[in-house]
Amino acid sequence: MIDWKIVEMAMPLLLEGTWVTLYVSFFAGIIGTFAGIVIGLLSLSNIKPIEWVIRIYVDFVRGTPLLIQIFLVFFALPMVGITMNEIWAGITALAFNLAGYAAEIVRGGVGAVEKGQTEAARSIGMTRGKILVYILLPQAARQMVPPFTNEMITMVKSSSLLSVISVYELTRSGQAIISVHFVPFEIYGLLALYYWVMITTLSWLTRRLEARLPVW
Numbered sequence: 001m002i003d004w005k006i007v008e009m010a011m012p013l014l015l016e017g018t019w020v021t022l023y024v025s026f027f028a029g030i031i032g033t034f035a036g037i038v039i040g041l042l043s044l045s046n047i048k049p050i051e052w053v054i055r056i057y058v059d060f061v062r063g064t065p066l067l068i069q070i071f072l073v074f075f076a077l078p079m080v081g082i083t084m085n086e087i088w089a090g091i092t093a094l095a096f097n098l099a100g101y102a103a104e105i106v107r108g109g110v111g112a113v114e115k116g117q118t119e120a121a122r123s124i125g126m127t128r129g130k131i132l133v134y135i136l137l138p139q140a141a142r143q144m145v146p147p148f149t150n151e152m153i154t155m156v157k158s159s160s161l162l163s164v165i166s167v168y169e170l171t172r173s174g175q176a177i178i179s180v181h182f183v184p185f186e187i188y189g190l191l192a193l194y195y196w197v198m199i200t201t202l203s204w205l206t207r208r209l210e211a212r213l214p215v216w
Contacts (some may be wrong), residue, residue, distance in 0.1 A: 006183045010174075010190055018194055024087065024169060025156045028094035032155070033148070034097065036102020041132070044106045054103065061100025067161050069093050074165045090162040090169075098155050105147045106128025108142035142213040149206040153199050168192055 043054045062068070073093040074086065083094065113136050122131070165170035176190045178184050 003183060003186055006181060006186050010177050010183075010187055012171050013177060014170060014187075014190055014194055017093065017168060017170040018198070020087075020173075021169040022157050022158070022168065022198070024090050024094065024162065024167065025152075025159055028091045028098060028155060029152055029212070030093035032098030033102055035099035037106050039099060039103035041104025041110070043103060044110060057099045058103055061097055062104075066097050066158050067164065068092070069097055070161055070165060086162070086165050086167045088166060090159070090167045094155055094159060094162075097158075098151060101151045102148065105144050105151070106140075106151075109144040110136045111141070113139050142210060145206060145210040145213065149203065152202060152206070156198060157195065157204065 030148040038072055039057070040049055043053070045185070065138050070090065073084075073096065074089040077084070077089075110132075126135075138154055160171035162169055163175060168176075170191060174187045182188075
């Protein structure tokens, strides 16, 4: 039997945690996406030392659990003099993780554009920068949106791991209510609903974005 009084009491409290989740996810998404684009483009530079460093970074991100990366940011960085509160430690860890996957998406998307177009652009005197901006990125953008969307969705859901470093995001706020009222069924049901609404909204927005991008 669902305790509707608990549900009514919990909804505004969970909403506070939802705003923290959205705040963390927004800034981590912006930073991680920008960093991923830069790293992905640098990986196509044909400069071997840069390619090696990026490969090590991407392999580390993909080969270690996000939880470990969160712990490293929160506990290890202060040992080398870099201190952040739990919110920005969480943002940094999520952005660090997202950037590794985003770099691979950019590398694959831009690298998949037919090389003959690049050679043709060079033959008419276009610089590398103009080729990237006017030839490669516009054609790669549409096919990069779906994998970017998947990574963004994964990041939003993975933000629940920040509860382990006391970030009062959605999952943490639910755990706090459960510890007081001992109503796991109602609270976890609400948590699932809140996450579903966020993810569905994000998916809808990205589908609209993809539909507006030109087809090459």
